[in-house]
Amino acid sequence: MKNANTAAAFFSFGYAAAARQGELMNKKFVSLSMSALMAVSLLGGCAGNGESAKKEKPEMPVYTTSETFRVGNWGVPPHENTGYMEYANNPNYCNVEEWTKMRDCGFNLAIPTEGVSVKEICRDLEMADKVGMKVLVRDQTSAGFETIIKFAKEKGYTYDETREELEKRSEEIKAHIDEYKKYKSFQGVNAFDEPSMDYYEAIAACQDWFLKYYPEYEFYSNLLPVYATPKQLFGASDGKGYAYPDYVGEFVKTVNPESLSYDHYPILQDWDESAYIKEDFLYNLNVFAKQAKKKNTPVYIYLQTMGFFSNLPITTYEEFAWQCYTSLSFGVRGIMCFQYWTQLQAQQYNNVRGGIVDRDGTITPLYYKVQEVFDEIEAMQDVYLHYRWDGVRTYEGGRVINDMFTLVSDQLEKLEEIEAVECDEDIIVGQFKDDAGYAYMVTNASVPFEPKNANVKLTFGKEYDYAMVVKKGTRSLVELEDHVLSMTLGSGEGYFVVPVKQI
The missing domain is CATH 1.10.287 (Helix Hairpins)
Structure with missing residues (x-):
C-alpha cells in the first residue's frame, strides 16, 4: 500500500x-x-x-512406526567344540563380548544355526537378553519343528495326520517352548529352511499348532531362491509343469504364512576370476514382492556377505549396498546376512572365506561396510516402514542392455506422481504408498564392481515444489527447480524420496 x-x-x-x-x-x-x-x-x-497468499515452505514430514526393520544373521558366535575338522576344538565364543560386537554391527535379530540341545539354545537366548537382541530359535531336538516336519514328510503324512502327531508330542514340544519364552529375546521359532513343496503341508500343520498355543510369537520358514534345481523346489511334483512363481504361490496358498522369506546370493566369480551378478536377482525379488503385496505380508531376504563355493566374499560398501538398496526398491522389510561369523571349516572344503568376522572373531574390513549400510537403513526406517510397496519401474541409462531389467515383468505402467525420469546410469524406482500419497525408493542399479555415479532427474506434477530426500540416512527438504528433483546417487546407493506440497 x-x-x-x-x-x-x-x-x-x-x-x-x-x-x-x-x-x-x-x-x-x-x-x-x-x-x-x-x-x-x-x-x-x-x-x-x-x-x-504466497505459499510458505512446508514442514519436514514426521513419521512414527511401531515396526522395526529386521536386520538378522544366519549363524551366531559359536559354542565351544562346534567346528569342523581342524576347527573342531574351537574355544567358546558365545559370550557377551562377541554378542555385543555382533549387535554393534547393526544386527537386531540372531538366527542360530545349531540347536542340538535346550541348554545350548538357552545360552544363545541368555546372551541375546544381555545385549538387547531377538532370537529365532532353531530347535533340532526330537521336539523341534524341523525334526517333526522332516518326520511327517518322510511318512507321507497329510495335514491332519501331522496335527495328530503334534498332539502326541505336545507335552515335550511345550516344555521346550515354555523354557525358551522365559527369555525376553525369544522372538519365535525358525521352523524350517529351504523346503521343497513336499514339506508344505507339514509346515502348515506345525505353524497352525504353534500359533494356536503361542499366538504372540513368530513361526518362521525360509524358502529357496529361483536358481535352486527343480527337484529342490518341487520335490515329488517335479515335472508336473510348475514354475518358480508356483513354488512361492503354493507356499502362500498351503501354509498361509505371516511373512515371506528367501535367500539369494547374487555375486559370483566368473571363469576369468572377475565378478558378476546373477541375472535372476531382480526377478526373484519381483516374484516375492508381488506375492507379499497380494497377501499384505512382509518380505525378508538373506543377502551375501561370506564367500563360499563360487560366491565371492563381499569386500566393499558398494557391493553390499547394491544388494540392500535394490532389495528395498522391491519393498523388503528385513535383511539377513549369510553369514556373520565365517564358518568353522577350512576354505579348501567348501571355499568358505571372508565373513563379517573371521573364524576367531577378528573383525574384518567388511564389518564396517555392513555397519555403515545398516546404520543408514536404521536412520530411515520410520519413513520407509510407514509406506507399503506398490510396484516398480526400471530405467536404463547406460549403453548396454540390462538383462536383469528385462526379467522384471509386470512393471508399473507409470509412476503416479512422477511425470518423467532421466538418468545416465541404470536405476530402479520402487513406488510406495500410504493413505495420503506416494513415495519412491530410487536406487543406482549399475554394477558395483566399477563404481559409477548415477545422475537422476525426477519431474513431479505441478502441485509439488519440494521433496523430502533421505540420503544415506540423512533427510533434507529440497526445493525443486520447475518441479524437478536432481540427484547424484553413488554406486549402490538408494535414496528415499517423498514429494511434498507447499502449504
Whole structure:
C-alpha cells in the first residue's frame, strides 16, 4: 500500500494547484486525478493480496512406526567344540563380548544355526537378553519343528495326520517352548529352511499348532531362491509343469504364512576370476514382492556377505549396498546376512572365506561396510516402514542392455506422481504408498564392481515444489527447480524420496 499512498499525495497536490489557477480544464483534471488514484490504489491492493497468499515452505514430514526393520544373521558366535575338522576344538565364543560386537554391527535379530540341545539354545537366548537382541530359535531336538516336519514328510503324512502327531508330542514340544519364552529375546521359532513343496503341508500343520498355543510369537520358514534345481523346489511334483512363481504361490496358498522369506546370493566369480551378478536377482525379488503385496505380508531376504563355493566374499560398501538398496526398491522389510561369523571349516572344503568376522572373531574390513549400510537403513526406517510397496519401474541409462531389467515383468505402467525420469546410469524406482500419497525408493542399479555415479532427474506434477530426500540416512527438504528433483546417487546407493506440497 506504500505506493498507493504516495500516488494519492501526488494527485491531491495537482488538484489544488489547478484550482488556484482557475483554469477551465479544472474538472477534467480532477476527474483524471481521481481515476489515476483509484487505479493505483487497486494495483496496490492486488499486490498486497498476492503477498498474503504466497505459499510458505512446508514442514519436514514426521513419521512414527511401531515396526522395526529386521536386520538378522544366519549363524551366531559359536559354542565351544562346534567346528569342523581342524576347527573342531574351537574355544567358546558365545559370550557377551562377541554378542555385543555382533549387535554393534547393526544386527537386531540372531538366527542360530545349531540347536542340538535346550541348554545350548538357552545360552544363545541368555546372551541375546544381555545385549538387547531377538532370537529365532532353531530347535533340532526330537521336539523341534524341523525334526517333526522332516518326520511327517518322510511318512507321507497329510495335514491332519501331522496335527495328530503334534498332539502326541505336545507335552515335550511345550516344555521346550515354555523354557525358551522365559527369555525376553525369544522372538519365535525358525521352523524350517529351504523346503521343497513336499514339506508344505507339514509346515502348515506345525505353524497352525504353534500359533494356536503361542499366538504372540513368530513361526518362521525360509524358502529357496529361483536358481535352486527343480527337484529342490518341487520335490515329488517335479515335472508336473510348475514354475518358480508356483513354488512361492503354493507356499502362500498351503501354509498361509505371516511373512515371506528367501535367500539369494547374487555375486559370483566368473571363469576369468572377475565378478558378476546373477541375472535372476531382480526377478526373484519381483516374484516375492508381488506375492507379499497380494497377501499384505512382509518380505525378508538373506543377502551375501561370506564367500563360499563360487560366491565371492563381499569386500566393499558398494557391493553390499547394491544388494540392500535394490532389495528395498522391491519393498523388503528385513535383511539377513549369510553369514556373520565365517564358518568353522577350512576354505579348501567348501571355499568358505571372508565373513563379517573371521573364524576367531577378528573383525574384518567388511564389518564396517555392513555397519555403515545398516546404520543408514536404521536412520530411515520410520519413513520407509510407514509406506507399503506398490510396484516398480526400471530405467536404463547406460549403453548396454540390462538383462536383469528385462526379467522384471509386470512393471508399473507409470509412476503416479512422477511425470518423467532421466538418468545416465541404470536405476530402479520402487513406488510406495500410504493413505495420503506416494513415495519412491530410487536406487543406482549399475554394477558395483566399477563404481559409477548415477545422475537422476525426477519431474513431479505441478502441485509439488519440494521433496523430502533421505540420503544415506540423512533427510533434507529440497526445493525443486520447475518441479524437478536432481540427484547424484553413488554406486549402490538408494535414496528415499517423498514429494511434498507447499502449504
